[in-house]
Amino acid sequence: MAEHTFLTRCLSLTAIVVLQCSLGVARGFAQLDTGTILGTVTDATGAVLPATTVAVENTRTGVTRRLLTNEQGAYVAPALPVGTYNVTASLAGFRETTVGGIGLQVGDRINVDVSLEPGDVAESVTVSGQAAPVDTASSTLGGVVAFEQIQDLPINGRSISDFLVLVPGTVTTGNGAQKSVGGAGVFKENAGVAFLLDGIDSSMVAGDAGLENTLGGSQGRLTHASLDAVEEFRVFENSFSAEYGQSLGGVVNLITRSGTNEFHGGLFEFLRNDALDARNFFTPASQDKPAFRLNQFGGNVGGPLVRNRAFFLVNYEGLRQRIGQIQNVLVPTQEFRDSLDPILQSVVDLLPLPNGPVSDSDARLARFTRGVSDVLNEDTGLVKWTSS
Numbered sequence: 001m002a003e004h005t006f007l008t009r010c011l012s013l014t015a016i017v018v019l020q021c022s023l024g025v026a027r028g029f030a031q032l033d034t035g036t037i038l039g040t041v042t043d044a045t046g047a048v049l050p051a052t053t054v055a056v057e058n059t060r061t062g063v064t065r066r067l068l069t070n071e072q073g074a075y076v077a078p079a080l081p082v083g084t085y086n087v088t089a090s091l092a093g094f095r096e097t098t099v100g101g102i103g104l105q106v107g108d109r110i111n112v113d114v115s116l117e118p119g120d121v122a123e124s125v126t127v128s129g130q131a132a133p134v135d136t137a138s139s140t141l142g143g144v145v146a147f148e149q150i151q152d153l154p155i156n157g158r159s160i161s162d163f164l165v166l167v168p169g170t171v172t173t174g175n176g177a178q179k180s181v182g183g184a185g186v187f188k189e190n191a192g193v194a195f196l197l198d199g200i201d202s203s204m205v206a207g208d209a210g211l212e213n214t215l216g217g218s219q220g221r222l223t224h225a226s227l228d229a230v231e232e233f234r235v236f237e238n239s240f241s242a243e244y245g246q247s248l249g250g251v252v253n254l255i256t257r258s259g260t261n262e263f264h265g266g267l268f269e270f271l272r273n274d275a276l277d278a279r280n281f282f283t284p285a286s287q288d289k290p291a292f293r294l295n296q297f298g299g300n301v302g303g304p305l306v307r308n309r310a311f312f313l314v315n316y317e318g319l320r321q322r323i324g325q326i327q328n329v330l331v332p333t334q335e336f337r338d339s340l341d342p343i344l345q346s347v348v349d350l351l352p353l354p355n356g357p358v359s360d361s362d363a364r365l366a367r368f369t370r371g372v373s374d375v376l377n378e379d380t381g382l383v384k385w386t387s388s
Contacts, residue, residue: 050073106255
């Protein structure tokens with residue numbers, strides 16, 4: 001028998017450095033981690049207003065994109081980081097008008113039309129309220145899990161994959177063949193579902209038994225991004241655009257948080273221990289409870305490097321898990337080993353000697369029992385810098 005003493009996986013500290021530019025500078029990857037705000041500027045009669053200045057401001061960072069409407073009064077602000085925005089339109093002879101509280105999620109194309117009223121340019125009108133997302137470019141089906149859901153909903157194990165159940169059309173129960181996103185299997189090798197982190201493929205990670213899949217062969221998690229580092233994620237089930245290729249089924253795109261104009265940070269530790277667990281009702285009183293130790297700990301800090309210009313976020317999460325296991329198998333007795341050919345005996349001697357009674361069904365075998373600990377160590381880090 002091949003001796004398996006314990007499972008050890010140690011994922012060395014992984015630093016994800018994401019450089020983003022919010023002024024339309026070319027980047028090496030497709031814009032899979034952003035959204036778009038577009039619309040038309042008109043006057044009170046509905047006539048379009050060309051050459052109108054439109055300012056699209058991220059309320060958390062103060063970064064502003066300035067545009068001019070075209071001959072049809074239309075404007076488009078592409079490749080915007082996720083967040084909350086104000087759209088302000090101004091033109092000589094009209095009151096400056098602001099539409100505020102526009103929530104932009106990854107992959108969104110939100111239509112925000114602005115109507116200007118005649119008046120002094122120094123006067124202003126503010127329209128509060130979030131615009132309803134309208135995707136005018138595709139028939140993509142799926143859903144978004146927002147930051148508030150990730151932070152507020154109770155979850156055991158801090159695995160981001162557990163939140164997939166919130167998206168209609170996603171099945172996370174049953175065996176590996178039954179779990180799916182948009183009808184394509186997930187949580188198994190070559191399942192046909194692509195996983196992205198800020199638009200970059202994060203599906204292929206080393207797992208147990210040599211499986212190069214997303215969750216590994218046993219205890220691995222969906223991605224090595226901490227919950228505290230995820231702003232939101234979108235699940236594209238089908239009919240998504242070609243930029244999300246390399247998938248036979250759905251696409252799961254996770255977007256990491258960014259720093260803002262305010263400093264924020266926090267520390268955490270979650271503990272599970274068999275000393276705090278109740279005994280299983282069917283476990284004999286003479287038998288010890290299985291050993292179990294789980295510590296998940298970490299923290300994050302983010303803020304401005306240069307106010308309204310450059311921002312940072314640093315995140316770390318560690319996991320230390322120890323699970324007690326009992327190995328109870330039959331191995332060859334010493335007498336049987338001595339009777340073997342020397343070449344074969346050298347191989348059989350690699351197995352441990354029995355420490356229990358001889359088998360009732362085969363005198364050549366005896367019981368070997370021992371306790372071992374399955375070990376899981378994970379260290380996850382993220383360093384993100386964004387600038388305008």
